[in-house]
Amino acid sequence: MLEDSLSASTPVVTESGGRQIFAGLRVLDLSRWVSGEFCTKHFGDFGADVIKVEKPGEGSLTRRLGPFPDDVPDREKSALFLHLNINKRSISLDFSSATGRELLLRIAAKADLIVESFRPGTLERHDLGPEVLHTLNPRVVITRISAFGQTGRYRDYEATGLVLQAMGGPMNATGAADRPPHRKPGFLEHYTIGRMAAEASLAGLFAVRKSGRGAVVDVSGMEVLLAGADRRAPYLLTAAYAGVNAPRGVRSPHRGGSTFAGAFQCRDGYVVMYVTNPEFWSRFVDLVGEDNQEFRSTYRTRFDFDSAEEASKFEETARTWFARHSKFEVMQRAQAARIPLTAVFDIGEVFENPHFRERGFFVRAEHPMAGALEYLGPPWRMRGGWQLRHTAPLLGADTMPILEELGLDLNAAQSLRGEGVI
């Protein structure tokens, strides 16, 4: 379905202006899920022309997931899609048809980067595998994102974020000792995989520059998570070095004696503390023992408790102190004392927070269907960097201009539309 009755997304002028780093780079986005769309967002937000190919009448899978305004599903108003697809263009195109495939190849012929996240073997079944694409465009980087990689015995396994976290992430060591393993919230694992795919893709563009030959990147979600700095990689190396598994229910188990970390309940919410060395420890003991000279002198320089009972007695003193104060008060006093401790903010508190407001981090922009919303600003700041040029595209909003760029005339395009190809 072609929705040319609606105008393309409204261009937004941002104050930073100027030529962006990836201006002139062309990216073909065949992905339909968080990881692939987050990968291509890295290029679009920094200036590349990202063409998103979406199934006519259906569009990307991320359009189906919310949040939605008033919880009413609407593929043009998915917060997930709106977030992941700013600065991209959308062509609705069914490449399972011969004509559609032909059009896809014409876009691919001009692309610097192609990103896909179908199940392994899908592109090949459409006769759109890397050999075909490289014959047509020998310098293109093809980034293939999948749950378990393009080879190996789990290649065709089905996965969700939970299954990926179970097999790849540090889930076995996350949660309470006496409860089942606990996953990270939201889509965090898919974002992790997507940004690693972006890093790989850019490395590929450098490699092509050097060699003049294209590349095929195999991103296995499981392996990305296994290599993670969220402690999974060091835990794996600990197992290889010493034959032990990381325990569940011990906060920062890899840290030695002077460690006191985790979430603690205050009067009105939580704080997160990360005391990991003797200096932080002494400051922390002084703070929570402010009314207790004996506690301070006992523990100021001592953290190797004689027994589990003594450790839990120490923790009880700390908990009691936290529970007496508000989370803001605890954070301010701890930061003044140079202790790594922060309040747990919910999304609302983040959105209103003066720090992010003063930095101009949230950027307001108008979307033709979803209206005015504030989007997340630059993930990092640099010359020629992030801009919000326009909001996410309506499904197929850029079909006609893209076909024109491919050299199709209006009549040919109209007949494709009749055939349901676009």
Place this chain on the structure above:
Amino acid sequence: MGLNAAANDGGAPLQGVRVVDLTVVWSGPGATMLLGDLGAEVIRVEAINRSSRGVSARVPGQPVVGREYAGYGFADRDPGDRPYDRSPIFNWHARNKLSVSMPLDVPEGRAAFLRLIERSDVLIENNTKDVLPKLRLDFDTLSRVNPRLIVARMPALGLTGPMSHYRGYGPNFNSLVGIQAMDGYADGDLMKAGENYHMDEATPADAAFAVMAALWDREKTGRGQLIEFAQAENVIQDIGEQVIGYQMNHRIPQPIGNADPVIFQDVFPTRDPNTWVAISIRDDDDWRALEAVVGRQDWLELGGTVVLRMKNADEIKQRLAEFTADKNIDEIVSWFQRTHIPAGEVMSELRVLKDPHLADRKWFQVRSHPRVGTHAYPGHPWRADGIELVWGRPVPAFGEDNEYVYKQLLGYTESEYQQLLASGLVSDKQLA
């Protein structure tokens, strides 16, 4: 020629790029690891009087109560007389990196450092925001020495704003951007959730991406630049849908444990102790496929639609747990996967080490170093045809590359170098 250059035939994408590495802890070192994988020559500048590897030179005594795991964490459980060369806290990210001992707070060290800056492409650091200015190594100073230099700084909350001086680690900043508040068992007690290290997970790939973007830009403009990488503003991208969703409905997302708004899922016990299987029922097709695994059961009526599955979630979980509780994990996974229902073991590290799929893909890399021995190391996060990845030396011992850096790279004469060693300012032993 640096070590990396010697270790490959010259085709790696960032070969010829020299990175000065002042990173500490997790996120920064993870980023320079990725740059080293791509062939950059990453030189860790380390001080003898700081434990910048996160590992003290003091040989630990008996593990303290509740922290036994940390006590085991050395190669072959032996800290040796150089624990800082043998700890996984440092060694997981140390591949391909060079180590030079260089004190930045004395004139001799500063002079050497500026000479290194002159000959480098990138400086990367993730300290609190006042560390570089205090050392009089602000961007303007560095840029005057080398206008092509790219400086990536990663203060978690940025260089400006009322909280920018806050100190903390990954879990702290996750809590300031709304991620921690979503993370917990469904009863909402965050104290039981364990720590969320997602910011440390998020930074490395994007910091490496940002540095490469600046290199890409430099090829056109000929100029270096300052990258302000506020790690909190990067990791919050990962819950962007919640930030936009909040504006739509003013609803605060709550912890939901292993559950999902539309997928029925959880982890279930198996026959063996602390061995769990994660199972997801994504849609009605998955539910229908379930019969082939569990057989004909009355309780299959409980979950024919997504609405039913959410409503009867507790009872379905109980039934599935009864099914899995007396069975072998490998059998459970293969039965579910055969019917195309997503399922996988919650893998312990020792289980991952012997995983046959990873063996098929030759993921682990076995490497040796005289100070550490021979071990399997976690592999690269991705692989490619047409992009060369480097895996040279697994670990630099502290100060292992002093001679290369001072003499070959910076042009110190033998006697000048010997003088630095004699003065005690440069050493191959960490003292802190």
